[in-house]
Amino acid sequence: MRWGTLAIIGVGLIGGSIGLAARQRGLVERVLGVGRRDSSLAEAKQMGAIDEGSTDLDDAIPQADLAIFCTPVDQIAGQIQQAFSLAKQGAIFTDAGSTKNRIVAAVEEKLPEGIYFVGSHPLAGSEKKGPTHAVPHLFENRVVVVTPTEKSRPETVERVSAFWAALGARVKLMKPLEHDRALALTSHLPHLIASALAGILPDEFRELAASGFRDTTRIAASDPHLWKAIFHQNWKAILESADKFEKQLHDLRRAMVVNPDWLVELLEKGKKNREALEKLNRE
Amino acid sequence: MRWGTLAIIGVGLIGGSIGLAARQRGLVERVLGVGRRDSSLAEAKQMGAIDEGSTDLDDAIPQADLAIFCTPVDQIAGQIQQAFSLAKQGAIFTDAGSTKNRIVAAVEEKLPEGIYFVGSHPLAGSEKKGPTHAVPHLFENRVVVVTPTEKSRPETVERVSAFWAALGARVKLMKPLEHDRALALTSHLPHLIASALAGILPDEFRELAASGFRDTTRIAASDPHLWKAIFHQNWKAILESADKFEKQLHDLRRAMVVNPDWLVELLEKGKKNREALEKLNRE
Numbered sequence: 001m002r003w004g005t006l007a008i009i010g011v012g013l014i015g016g017s018i019g020l021a022a023r024q025r026g027l028v029e030r031v032l033g034v035g036r037r038d039s040s041l042a043e044a045k046q047m048g049a050i051d052e053g054s055t056d057l058d059d060a061i062p063q064a065d066l067a068i069f070c071t072p073v074d075q076i077a078g079q080i081q082q083a084f085s086l087a088k089q090g091a092i093f094t095d096a097g098s099t100k101n102r103i104v105a106a107v108e109e110k111l112p113e114g115i116y117f118v119g120s121h122p123l124a125g126s127e128k129k130g131p132t133h134a135v136p137h138l139f140e141n142r143v144v145v146v147t148p149t150e151k152s153r154p155e156t157v158e159r160v161s162a163f164w165a166a167l168g169a170r171v172k173l174m175k176p177l178e179h180d181r182a183l184a185l186t187s188h189l190p191h192l193i194a195s196a197l198a199g200i201l202p203d204e205f206r207e208l209a210a211s212g213f214r215d216t217t218r219i220a221a222s223d224p225h226l227w228k229a230i231f232h233q234n235w236k237a238i239l240e241s242a243d244k245f246e247k248q249l250h251d252l253r254r255a256m257v258v259n260p261d262w263l264v265e266l267l268e269k270g271k272k273n274r275e276a277l278e279k280l281n282r283e
Numbered sequence: 284m285r286w287g288t289l290a291i292i293g294v295g296l297i298g299g300s301i302g303l304a305a306r307q308r309g310l311v312e313r314v315l316g317v318g319r320r321d322s323s324l325a326e327a328k329q330m331g332a333i334d335e336g337s338t339d340l341d342d343a344i345p346q347a348d349l350a351i352f353c354t355p356v357d358q359i360a361g362q363i364q365q366a367f368s369l370a371k372q373g374a375i376f377t378d379a380g381s382t383k384n385r386i387v388a389a390v391e392e393k394l395p396e397g398i399y400f401v402g403s404h405p406l407a408g409s410e411k412k413g414p415t416h417a418v419p420h421l422f423e424n425r426v427v428v429v430t431p432t433e434k435s436r437p438e439t440v441e442r443v444s445a446f447w448a449a450l451g452a453r454v455k456l457m458k459p460l461e462h463d464r465a466l467a468l469t470s471h472l473p474h475l476i477a478s479a480l481a482g483i484l485p486d487e488f489r490e491l492a493a494s495g496f497r498d499t500t501r502i503a504a505s506d507p508h509l510w511k512a513i514f515h516q517n518w519k520a521i522l523e524s525a526d527k528f529e530k531q532l533h534d535l536r537r538a539m540v541v542n543p544d545w546l547v548e549l550l551e552k553g554k555k556n557r558e559a560l561e562k563l564n565r566e
Contacts, residue, residue, distance in 0.1 A: 123493040143490055172490065185483070186492040190499040192539075193476060195553035196532040200468070200524075201560070207426055207455065209469040209560055210406040212502045216473040219495045220557040224550035231539045231546065241483075242536060246529070249479040253525060256475075256514045263514065267507035270478035274503040277484070277492055 015070035016134025019049035140168035184237035298353035299417025302332035423451035467520035
């Protein structure tokens with residue numbers, strides 16, 4: 001199950017953590033990092049996330065047995081397409097993007113003979129970014145969604161799934177569109193909501209915002225450009241989820257004014273769901 | 284600045300923490316706890332939050348120099364009114380309710396000669412409840428809003444403010460209605476939003492809800508009956524805040540679909556506000 005050369009394109013929080021974990025667990029012979037800035041690559045090398053760094057795909061891709069693209073979602077498909085002509089026969093590509101349908105469709109459309117791809121999305125991360133925050137245990141007991149299609153070679157799906165599992169993750173297979181619809185509600189919508197709530201806080205109320213407000217808006221501190229790209233790639237499913245949320249908020253609003261029993265019922269539902277989540281997380 | 288007998292009515296997370304902190308800091312000679320259940324009172328006594336417990340206001344109020352009502356917001360005003368006839372001359376009453384305008388108005392309407400009251404709201408707590416979670420440092424560096432009116436005696440406001448400050452809190456004076464309008468946005472609305480989001484999570488998506496969803500919905504696990512009462516007392520201001528939130532969410536929705544630059548601008552605004560909050564919290 002050991003791999004030869006792993007190329008990580010985009011050595012930030014996710015890419016850096018993959019490198020650290022893969023090297024510490026002895027899953028790969030060598031890790032090559034590709035990034036935009038020499039300073040980040042030097043930092044990633046110093047902390048043990050990569051063996052060598054380069055700002056050029058040409059240096060890393062020709063040697064890679066496995067290449068993982070951890071760049072912003074609006075860059076992944078283009079970079080993978082660009083990398084195809086550089087890859088050796090039998091190379092396997094995957095990514096770590098938070099959206100899947102557009103990326104997978106764009107990549108599969110151009111997939112050459114003898115190069116293999118399946119999409120991935122590790123449900124790990126935070127509002128922090130950069131290799132400084134990379135940690136080798138980031139994927140332990142976290143879900144990684146792998147998104148095969150009818151075009152995927154079963155061996156590719158198995159090997160990529162095994163790689164994530166070897167980092168400590170629980171792998172879940174989903175269709176790309178099914179993934180995007182679920183994540184619209186479980187990840188993208190919460191970001192939109194957190195941003196909306198943080199956005200309306202007047203300066204003069206700041207000292208009156210206690211832990212409840214802080215928790216509910218924590219992810220509003222995420223990178224706006226990364227999230228602009230995610231929202232753009234999945235806007236239809238996000239709007240559908242937002243409709244559901246607004247319907248529920250309106251029920252709560254109405255219940256608050258006209259029907260205390262209904263209000264308790266709605267609050268109980270939220271509490272039950274939230275507690276089930278906590279329980280799952282402790283397992 | 285030392286008090287004689289402190290009575291705490293409602294010995295849960297907040298009341299228990301007041302008792303622990305006041306006793307450990309030597310602010311009071313004696314703490315009497317009033318609660319509904321003997322078992323909770325025994326627990327509070329065992330952990331050092333109170334000296335004696337009783338299920339009856341009659342046992343504690345006649346001895347109290349300072350009485351703090353830490354019961355649900357829909358019970359506070361009635362209990363304080365009931366306690367007036369039991370109180371000794373010169374006794375000072377306050378509360379720890381999350382809403383202020385209705386409570387303060389109801390109490391001041393019945394305030395007898397020689398008994399004093401000013402409302403308080405410690406911005407501390409969590410989705411947890413009960414004396415088990417009480418901690419003596421709960422109020423350290425937290426804001427406690429004290430809400431005098433033109434009917435309040437300045438000495439009462441000073442003494443109650445000094446009590447909270449002695450627990451380590453930063454005291455902020457606000458009018459009751461001004462408090463309720465601010466907290467509608469900084470506390471009550473986040474609870475409504477967290478509940479709405481948690482409420483629409485389908486069981487089958489649960490394992491796809493990562494840290495972003497979990498943070499954004501944490502306070503949905505709060506007690507539905509406590510929050511029903513808070514929502515009921517402050518529904519007008521909450522609806523106003525919810526309107527602002529929905530307007531912002533709609534701007535984000537529209538920007539997501541039609542205008543990436545505007546979307547980034549809105550996300551930057553949320554990020555800036557959230558980071559200012561984090562910075563304030565570290566000070």
